[in-house]
Amino acid sequence: xxxxxxxxxTVCLGAALCLPAATNYKITARYPVPGTGGWDYITLxxxxxxxxxxxxxxxxxxxxxxxxVVGVIPDTPGVHGVAIATPFQHGFTSNxxxxxxxxxxxxxxxxxxxxxxxxxxxxxxxxxxxxxxxTNNHGTHDITAIDAASGEVVGSVKLEGDGEQAVxxxxxxxxxxxxxxxxxxxxxxxxLAVKRRMPIGVARTPTGLAYDASTNRLFIGCREKPTMVVxxxxxxxxxxxxxxxxxxxFAGFDAKSRGDGTLHFFLEKSxxxxxxxxxxxxxxxxRTLAFDAGTGNIFLPAAEFDEARPAEPGKRPQRAVKxxxxxxxxxxx
Numbered sequence: 001x002x003x004x005x006x007x008x009x010t011v012c013l014g015a016a017l018c019l020p021a022a023t024n025y026k027i028t029a030r031y032p033v034p035g036t037g038g039w040d041y042i043t044l045x046x047x048x049x050x051x052x053x054x055x056x057x058x059x060x061x062x063x064x065x066x067x068x069v070v071g072v073i074p075d076t077p078g079v080h081g082v083a084i085a086t087p088f089q090h091g092f093t094s095n096x097x098x099x100x101x102x103x104x105x106x107x108x109x110x111x112x113x114x115x116x117x118x119x120x121x122x123x124x125x126x127x128x129x130x131x132x133x134x135t136n137n138h139g140t141h142d143i144t145a146i147d148a149a150s151g152e153v154v155g156s157v158k159l160e161g162d163g164e165q166a167v168x169x170x171x172x173x174x175x176x177x178x179x180x181x182x183x184x185x186x187x188x189x190x191x192l193a194v195k196r197r198m199p200i201g202v203a204r205t206p207t208g209l210a211y212d213a214s215t216n217r218l219f220i221g222c223r224e225k226p227t228m229v230v231x232x233x234x235x236x237x238x239x240x241x242x243x244x245x246x247x248x249x250f251a252g253f254d255a256k257s258r259g260d261g262t263l264h265f266f267l268e269k270s271x272x273x274x275x276x277x278x279x280x281x282x283x284x285x286x287r288t289l290a291f292d293a294g295t296g297n298i299f300l301p302a303a304e305f306d307e308a309r310p311a312e313p314g315k316r317p318q319r320a321v322k323x324x325x326x327x328x329x330x331x332x333x
Contacts, residue, residue, distance in 0.1 A: 031067030
């Protein structure tokens with residue numbers, strides 16, 4: 001019997017992981033990240049051994065093995081994520097506040113050009129077969145396709161929703177969570193045509209998404225009624241669902257079987273048999289992750305916050321990152 005594991009991360013206060021012997025996992029290091037301000041995605045370049053950490057108006061670049069800061073990509077207002085197109089030696093950041101993507105040289109971290117995309121670019125990812133980079137644009141409810149070699153915009157996908165995490169299926173298509181319409185949308189990265197829309201049904205506000213090619217299963221982290229949903233990627237049928245911590249934002253899958261501050265681990269024993277394996281308490285505020293398939297390490301940005309009284313009665317308290325508290329947690333065996 002094959003044993004696989006899916007990583008589902010709960011946003012807001014931490015992260016959760018699914019693996020055999022998941023209880024052997026623990027926080028083994030904390031990489032300090034300079035400065036204050038918010039963050040979103042963290043991206044691992046496994047070949048170059050670099051971590052790209054989005055950080056409000058810039059991207060911090062760390063050595064993935066030591067945590068040493070190796071550089072900064074500046075002038076990325078409202079940055080959400082980073083995509084690395086290794087065959088073309090290009091990197092891309094999604095700058096949500098200026099509706100642009102920064103194309104940069106990963107070797108020097110120098111800006112090559114800025115690219116106009118749809119409004120509010122959020123998630124960003126590279127599709128090697130089509131040689132394109134895609135940005136999920138929340139303001140225009142579409143996806144911009146960029147040629148990874150030239151940086152030219154080549155078209156857009158009519159998502160008709162707010163795209164979150166995306167994965168590449170065994171069929172070469174791209175599967176993406178549509179956060180506001182509570183469905184997984186499947187599109188062709190070459191023709192840019194939407195092929196299928198698969199309603200989730202049992203939960204809403206999908207954000208994290210992971211994929212197992214061997215069983216053709218999607219693992220969907222949903223925020224409303226916090227749930228991890230297992231879906232057949234071919235038919236859209238929901239196979240199972242499990243409660244998770246509040247505020248999920250990201251998910252990952254470990255093919256080697258290897259909200260509330262909890263990293264949840266789920267064990268996929270077969271295509272239709274999934275079990276809750278374990279939960280690891282990490283740190284409040286850890287909500288996104290990068291998984292290193294080579295080492296089995298998981299990287300989670302997190303920080304501590306100071307809260308002040310709301311400016312107006314009935315409003316939420318004002319929160320600010322405590323100076324010196326921003327770190328990347330390293331979780332490993």
